Amino acid sequence: MSVPPTLKIGPFAVDPPVVLAPMAGITNVAFRQLCRQYGAGLYVCEMITARALVERDPMTMHMITFDEGESPRSMQLYGVDPRNVGEATKMIVDENLADHMDMNFGCPVPKVTRKGGGAALPYKRELFRQIVRAAVRNAGDMPVTVKFRIGIDDDHLTYLDAGRIAQDEGAQAVALHARTASQRYSGKADWTAIARLKEAVTSIPVLGNGDIFSAQDALDMVAETGCDGVVVGRGCLGRPWLFRDLQAAFRGEEVPEGPSLGEVADVLRRHAELLAAHDGENKGLRDLRKHMAWYWHGFPVGGDTRRAFAMVSSLQELDDLIGTLDRTVPFPANAEGPRGRQGSSAKVVLPEGWLDDPEDATVPSGADVMHSGG
Secondary structure: OOOOOOEEEOOEEEOOOEEEOOOOOOOOHHHHHHHHHHOOOEEEEEEEEHHHHHOOOHHHHHHOOOOOOOOOOEEEEEOOOHHHHHHHHHHHHHOOOOOEEEEEEOOOOHHHHOOOOHHHHHHOHHHHHHHHHHHHHHHOOOOEEEEEEOEEEOOEEOHHHHHHHHHHOOOOEEEEEOOOOOOOOOOOOOHHHHHHHHHHOOOOOEEEEOOOOOHHHHHHHHHHHOOOEEEEOHHHOOOOOHHHHHHHHHOOOOOOOOOOHHHHHHHHHHHHHHHHHHHOHHHHHHHHHHHHHHHOOOOOOOHHHHHHHOOOOOHHHHHHHHOOOOOOOOOOHHHOOOOOOOOOOOOOOOOOOOOOOOOOOOOOOOOOOOOOOO
16 A cells, blocks of 8 residues: 655645656656656656747747646746746746746756856845746746755855745745755765755755665655655666656565666667657657667677667667667666766856845846757
């Protein structure tokens, strides 16, 4: 018998208390369908830019495709201008484009932070407040959640203020990626910051994000921080069955063994079908190429075969390659652990004078970009 879900975001029960993090170029409708089949509780689409949505940019309108069985439909919105964010939120509600909206204040990518967006923005407390307020006031009954990082760097921490402001302005939950923007995806996530945020934000759920690469990691994060749920990003790359493991773990059941090479190949084939249905076979298979190394991570798949998979351009070609694999190879122990981008820490690129006055609510010139997806 399953344990009743304890995480609610607005009217939505999230069971298991696990959120698929929005990831640029990854969490399109195809990958979300795959994760749903394994039991993710909530699955967020790629980052959508407020201005691009309002102006009905064709690529952005394609990116907000949801599967007919997807519920709640969860969209992540990015914006630096409160007016654009409010207008985009109103459009989402009026045209019934989504059921839940997450707000991106965690992206550390230079092209985002140099315009004052993403992880740079919470430093400007008043501008941050105005953006969250614009979203919540225009959202009606649609729940709005807010995701952010610890801060810009170790000298400019913003997460406690951001959490309190989001709570005060009516956000339904907050999520903390427990790294600074300068860390990007390197080093170790500081889970103690999640615990401190949980102490500071008491009336809405607090979700933790960072270094969840196994079901045990998620249980450990909840035990160590008291957070109400977890957000999983890089840990599920090439491993959507992680959500099956998480579901079992949160229900107190035994975590299943990892899939054999043949079972992984079947998951990859399903991913290819879903991408082809969304983007057409040629574009969909090209998009699949970046996932190949993640799927074969740790498996004894030879270099020539790996290179062939990374250049696949049709379903038939994919089937032929899958046919060369030894389906009986068991899941290897070294397939566990970190995956995806890690890189190294770097100085955060900010607009000129950005750190001068945290109460300055001026929107940076040319801040709201048209490009969705990060």
